[in-house]
Amino acid sequence: MWPASRNELIEIQRALAGATPDPWWPPRDPPAIGAAVVVFARGQTGPGARGDPAWSAAAVLRRRQVLAEAMLAGAAAGPYAPGLLALREGPCLESCLRALAVAPDVVLVDATARDHPRRAGLALQLGAVADVPTVGVTHRPLLARGEWPDDERGAWSPLVLAGERVGVWLRTRRGARPLAVHPGWRTTLEVAIDIVLMAARAHRTPEPLRHARRLARVARADAARTVARRACDE
DNA sequence: GCGACAG
DNA sequence: ATCTTGTCGC
Numbered sequence A: 001m002w003p004a005s006r007n008e009l010i011e012i013q014r015a016l017a018g019a020t021p022d023p024w025w026p027p028r029d030p031p032a033i034g035a036a037v038v039v040f041a042r043g044q045t046g047p048g049a050r051g052d053p054a055w056s057a058a059a060v061l062r063r064r065q066v067l068a069e070a071m072l073a074g075a076a077a078g079p080y081a082p083g084l085l086a087l088r089e090g091p092c093l094e095s096c097l098r099a100l101a102v103a104p105d106v107v108l109v110d111a112t113a114r115d116h117p118r119r120a121g122l123a124l125q126l127g128a129v130a131d132v133p134t135v136g137v138t139h140r141p142l143l144a145r146g147e148w149p150d151d152e153r154g155a156w157s158p159l160v161l162a163g164e165r166v167g168v169w170l171r172t173r174r175g176a177r178p179l180a181v182h183p184g185w186r187t188t189l190e191v192a193i194d195i196v197l198m199a200a201r202a203h204r205t206p207e208p209l210r211h212a213r214r215l216a217r218v219a220r221a222d223a224a225r226t227v228a229r230r231a232c233d234e
Numbered sequence B: 001g002c003g004a005c006a007g
Numbered sequence C: 001a002t003c004t005t006g007t008c009g010c
Helices: A006-017 A085-098 A122-130 A189-199 A207-233
Strands: A032-040 A053-062 A065-075 A106-109 A134-138 A156-161 A164-170 A179-183
Touching (some): A032 A085, A032 A189, A053 A085, A053 A207, A065 A085, A085 A122, A106 A189, A122 A134, A134 A189, A164 A189, A189 A207
Parallel strands (some): A032 A106
Antiparallel strands (some): A032 A053, A053 A065, A134 A179, A156 A164
């Protein structure tokens, strides 16, 4: 499910685009919302390459309580290219999701889903591989277009790709740029909006994503500190 | 050929 | 992805 070659990934994406998993609905109680992120070395710019040092982290939160955390040091599976993000981040994201001691009900990921050249972005694929409902949250769409919503928390407007509604611009905070929210594996547009609004209260970015990113950066800083200490000792 | 381009 | 300086507001 995580190929090393572009052509193989493209084939998987084509197959995944036609999958029709059962929709997931949030429980009546607040769900355990997870997130997984990958960060790369400071100063590294551009598409990168296979083997680049990468630190991944995941977290599960219910309301504001942290139920589980995971951090891993690893390596990028490949370079980044638009439409092929899974080639770079897929394996790291799955690994740290599997390292969580508490399984999340739904997972947030920095990626698109149907907003993709083959309608199968990483948010969709990660959910299929890890067998968990997902919602994509990005700063901007990959291909879809749409006007911004009103400047009010909860306001949203459609993101459209080739006449199809593939996501929404969602305002999680007044005065802040909206997020691009992508229904992913087993999530409807309404559920995706609901989950993101539930997870993003105090800040624009949903708390599980912020928490996971903080953890990944701590792992990266710890690695840098260890390298510096080794250099000092010699 | 040129710009656009999740992270 | 990563960097950056400055500005505004609690």
